[in-house]
Amino acid sequence: MKLAIDQDRLVSEIEALAVFSDAEPPAVTRVVFTPTERKARDWLKKQCADAGLVLRDDAAGNTFARWPGSDSQAPAIGTGSHIDAIPNAGKYDGVVGVLGGLEAIRALQRSGLRPRHSIELLIFTSEEPTRFGVGCIGSRLLAGTLSAGAARKLTDNDGASVEDVRRSAGLAGELEDVKLPNGYYKAFVELHIEQGPILEREHRPLGVVERIAAPASLRVTIEGSGGHAGGVLMPDRRDALCAASELILALEGAARNSGAVDTVATVGICDVFPGAVNSIPARVRFSVDIRDTDLRRRDAVIQKLEESCTATSAKRQVKIHSELLNADAPAESGPVIVSALSDACR
Numbered sequence: 001m002k003l004a005i006d007q008d009r010l011v012s013e014i015e016a017l018a019v020f021s022d023a024e025p026p027a028v029t030r031v032v033f034t035p036t037e038r039k040a041r042d043w044l045k046k047q048c049a050d051a052g053l054v055l056r057d058d059a060a061g062n063t064f065a066r067w068p069g070s071d072s073q074a075p076a077i078g079t080g081s082h083i084d085a086i087p088n089a090g091k092y093d094g095v096v097g098v099l100g101g102l103e104a105i106r107a108l109q110r111s112g113l114r115p116r117h118s119i120e121l122l123i124f125t126s127e128e129p130t131r132f133g134v135g136c137i138g139s140r141l142l143a144g145t146l147s148a149g150a151a152r153k154l155t156d157n158d159g160a161s162v163e164d165v166r167r168s169a170g171l172a173g174e175l176e177d178v179k180l181p182n183g184y185y186k187a188f189v190e191l192h193i194e195q196g197p198i199l200e201r202e203h204r205p206l207g208v209v210e211r212i213a214a215p216a217s218l219r220v221t222i223e224g225s226g227g228h229a230g231g232v233l234m235p236d237r238r239d240a241l242c243a244a245s246e247l248i249l250a251l252e253g254a255a256r257n258s259g260a261v262d263t264v265a266t267v268g269i270c271d272v273f274p275g276a277v278n279s280i281p282a283r284v285r286f287s288v289d290i291r292d293t294d295l296r297r298r299d300a301v302i303q304k305l306e307e308s309c310t311a312t313s314a315k316r317q318v319k320i321h322s323e324l325l326n327a328d329a330p331a332e333s334g335p336v337i338v339s340a341l342s343d344a345c346r
């Protein structure tokens with residue numbers, strides 16, 4: 001089957017969607033459940049309706065646009081992504097997966113195909129953690145990995161809850177009903193821009209994701225002892241930031257020496273107390289984000305960090321407390337999908 005999408009239309013629709021933004025172009029800011037995001041979603045739903053797709057919003061604001069297949073009992077083939085955008089994002093993140101999916105459906109329709117399985121475009125709600133501090137709220141609710149009760153309690157910086165904002169956006173129903181039954185989708189494909197530099201550097205236009213890395217996040221707190229930068233001499237110091245530096249470098253070393261390039265570790269937040277030029281850091285708290293496509297390798301890095309905490313604590317006479325906040329499991333893409341995508345790319 002020879003299929004061709006309407007590339008000009010896809011490009012012009014990506015441009016059209018980018019106009020729904022709270023930032024000056026070309027930047028896009030489109031935070032979930034703001035008037036701008038709702039308008040963008042309405043515009044998108046109109047394009048889906050014009051393509052003859054059957055629309056449904058669930059209670060969380062996930063939008064489903066379905067091209068019904070000839071066998072209504074067969075599980076659907078899903079595709080799609082998100083249209084919410086972090087402040088000053090680009091116009092492709094998420095959008096390519098949504099508008100690309102819609103254009104792919106139109107191309108299949110034009111080819112005269114009558115699918116047996118329904119093909120469903122899914123626009124996730126609140127994929128970005130910008131507003132509620134937790135990412136993928138829509139897809140977590142769909143998968144059942146976030147409970148309705150926990151979702152209801154999430155609030156934004158102004159104290160508005162998920163429950164409030166979804167109700168005022170006109171979404172009816174209960175969050176309990178958002179979870180999809182097991183086997184609802186036969187397969188799911190998402191087209192997404194690359195978020196790293198690798199494909200671009202190698203001049204490869206497309207890549208197929210075989211494994212999805214999972215993050216583990218920790219918070220490490222170090223209690224040393226403060227004092228005046230001029231008054232306390234070096235032999236008497238128990239500097240919390242020097243201890244933190246040692247741990248951060250040990251973490252970097254553990255990730256670099258894991259034996260695989262897929263291991264990454266990052267300290268992105270480091271709070272120093274009291275935080276003055278002439279004051280010895282008495283307390284430091286830093287975040288740790290460790291990701292890998294292999295669970296054992298990732299957990300080995302966590303283990304190494306724990307060992308470094310123990311060693312540094314003894315050596316520098318500081319108290320170190322580490323707390324594991326979250327540890328999702330990595331996932332493997334379905335081999336049938338990977339090989340179908342590889343064939344399509346070739």
Ligand SMILES: [Zn+2]
Nearest residue numbers: 082093094192
């Ligand atoms: Zn994205």
